[in-house]
Amino acid sequence: MNKFLSTCCLLIAVNFLCAQQFGGNPPSIHWNQINTDTARIIFPIGMDSTAQRVSNIVHWLARNNPAPLGHQLRKINIVLQTQTTIANGYVSLAPYRSEFNLTPELNNFDLGSIGWPEALAVHEFRHVQQYNNFRVGISKAAYYLFGDEGLLVANNAAVPDWFFEGDAVYNETITTNQGRGRLPFFLNEYKSLWLANKNYKWMKLRNGSLKDYVPNHYPLGYLMVNYGREKYGLDFWSKVTRDAAAYRGLFYPFQGAVKRYSGLDYKTFRKDAFDYYEKLSGVTGDKVIATQQEINQGTAAGIRSITPINTKYVTNYFFPYQLGGDSILYLKTSYRTRPAFYIRDVAGEHRLRTKDIALDEQFSYRNGKIVFAAFEPDARWAWKDFSVIKILDVYSHQQRTLSHRTKYFTPDISPDGNKIAAVEVLPGGKSQLLILDANSGKIIQQFHSIEISLFTDPKFIDDTSAVTAVRLADGEMALAIADINVGSLERLTTPSYGVLGFPSVNNGMVYFTASFSGNDELYALRLNDKKVFRITQTSLGNYFVTASAQKLVWSGFAAEGYQLQGMNSDEKTWTEVSEMEITAPTNPFPIAHSDELHDILSSEVPNRSFDISKYKQGGHLFRFHSWRPYYADPDFTYSIYSDNILNTMSTELFYHYNQDDKTNGVGVNLLYGAFYPYINGGMEYTFDLPVVINNKAAYINRLETKVGVSLPLDFTRGRTFKNLVIGTNYVYNQQIFKGIYKDSISNQNFSYLHHYLSWSQFIQQSTQHIYPRLGYSISLNHRYAISLYDSYQFIGSASIYLPGFFSTHNIILNGSFQQRDTINILFSNRFVNARGYNDYYLSRMWKLGVNYHFPIVYPDWGFANILYLQRIRGNAFYDFERVYSKNKLVTRDLRSVGGELYFDTRWWNEYPLTFGVRFSHLLDNELAGETKRNVFEILIPIVIPQ
Structure with missing residues (x-):
């Protein structure tokens, strides 16, 4: 099937919202800009140095274009x-x-330690x-036909998401001297599958699972992209993606391009890539290189599993x-x-308290x-949020908040319980280490240094x-000691691009994790002589010791x-x-063409000063940006x-045509979000709307303004998400008579x-929860004419x-009530009737519903890279609806019982x-017409974007 045309027909994923927030910044923020022919960097006043650095990097990349995908350049707007x-x-x-x-990622192992804006x-x-160079062939035609949205759909249908992110990680x-391709934390995800002999099918690797751990498309993409360039040359992917985006070979253009330039079909190419990395990992078939755990098995230093492995779902x-x-x-x-x-002891596992949202x-x-x-x-501004410190008493289960509206991270508590150490990240990413009073939250001591870009993991x-x-200014890392009384900092380890973190302290030793050896291993630093020892030598990462x-x-x-996991603390088995x-950390896997391409941040990127101007x-x-039917x-x-x-103003201009009454019209919708309340407005003018006047056909024009x-x-706090939306609309409807009634009827x-x-x-919610296991929602709407x-x-x-009877089951109780005027019916029906019945719009209606949702099976199965089935789930329901006559004196009940079967799927791995099917058994007769006791319906719960 033609992937592109089918995607357009489904109209799925036309609007990728990414992390965009509409009206997310308060108007008190004033903006500046660096505006060139390559990029416009828009930033709050006071962020000049960061904006200059970002602009210099962007211009260097645009000019030098390492590992090029092409040479097209389209100016980009970047908001900091x-x-x-x-x-x-x-x-x-x-x-x-x-x-x-x-604000940088605080986990050093996740994204590395180089400067976050860089x-x-x-x-x-x-x-x-990528986007600049993928506007070719049919993708280019889609852009001219539908604008940015057309190009988005065409590109995403032709080029898989793993390439976009894998190429960016490469x-x-x-x-740089780091990047995720050098981080064991990033690459061990696939290594863990190979070591466990979990040979998942390609479609499972592409689409994920709701029961098994499957790495996302970032590491998958990097492994594929790196292998392609290592095996077939630096320009391999530029040729593949150019042909794919142009739809050279209309059916499966990406797979066809891989075969064209590698000489291998897509399946063989993937297999060869995985075989290449498995061998580098020491995995050959069912044979695995000996690990420290195996070497030490049965010895005093042997690694032991503490928790049983759950094979049914990820824990x-x-x-x-x-x-x-x-x-x-x-x-x-x-x-x-x-x-x-939780606390685990000889009696078993005991739950203390669910953690607050973090x-x-x-x-x-x-x-x-x-x-x-x-x-x-923040209650209103979506681009403004906070990280606050919570203290939980294990014995009383009482919890309190130490700080409010702060940006404090990774706190630790002192041995005497009177002080809290925390990292503060100021707006824009600058960092300092704070020592706080554990009772009042007041700052006792603070540490900062121009040599340090970010403090992490204080203990x-x-x-x-x-x-x-x-994290040092040049992207290297080290351990440091802070003297609280003096206010001084002293470096403990030699700076290195090998990431380290998660320290803990006991008896003169600092234990931590570091990636010096090509894997995230446990190390110990002796404080009295600053010697460093490696404790473990395993196949996968070790953290939080x-x-x-x-x-x-x-x-x-x-x-x-x-x-x-655990082991005896025996220093005799450690290696200095x-x-x-x-200082020379080992890369987990070879990096393709790393001898030709090198770090640009330390020496290549210039320190040019760009002109700064005000951005209103x-x-x-x-x-x-987009236009579509x-x-x-x-x-x-x-x-x-x-x-x-x-992202403070959203506008739609539209033309519409109604094929039933042959009317057409034009209109505009506006939404402005820069003020505390959103302001919306719109206007629609409809031409030649047919009406009947004195039993004669006539036409009017209608202008509706709103x-x-x-x-x-x-108001999200603690362990619950809380959201409120309130609003009011004023709508003015003007009917303009035409023809012979133009002057006779006002x-x-x-x-x-x-x-x-x-x-x-x-x-x-957890991954397998269909709905939240506890919560409620309320919606109220009142419309009334005022003239x-x-x-x-x-x-x-x-x-x-x-909650249902099991952890993945849900009971949902629904109720709704609608009442309308009985003489002038100006407003359309918005009531959802009992399932299986026809739609009715009577003077008063109310309904109660009971639903029991439950998963049936997680197939993790697909075919032909077209359809992938993640979960099949069911819902048993009962609806009770009561409707009233015009004078409210006569009532009828509409009851139904039945079941729904839903299929959670992914199409084309993207x-x-x-979708689902519903069976409803009607317990009462329809109000009019024939009653079908058993009703079958097909359910496609998609909101197609307009």
């Missing part, structure tokens, strides 16, 4: 966001723009180069702390359960107190000193998730590490879309108000979400789609 704590960046193609979130610039600008690896154990004896405290997550603190799994423990950082958004050595893993006098406990990565091993938030409101029987609409760069305000608020104008409110509160007519409509609905 400084108020959010979420580390991210993206390039959107529809509309064409980019945003960098400047890492974003190198990675994200690669996406710009680019960050060859142009993770993070940050174990030894409580004495055989008791261990840890954070546990799984595909079936929410993150929670951006990571980190927490610290000492003397009965758990301390961690929780996520809290108290004693009440007067702490150790921290620091804690030590007691007798043993070490940590989380070891595996194909089933992070598992708790030379400075050479620290109130200007540049219109930026049209939409059909929903009987209406055909053609719309042109605009979104400004700061204006309104709405307020979206986010124009009839009426207006109405629409007030609405929605509120929802839900707990977090010419006396008419109204009120509709309210509510849902309650409850697009998620849920």
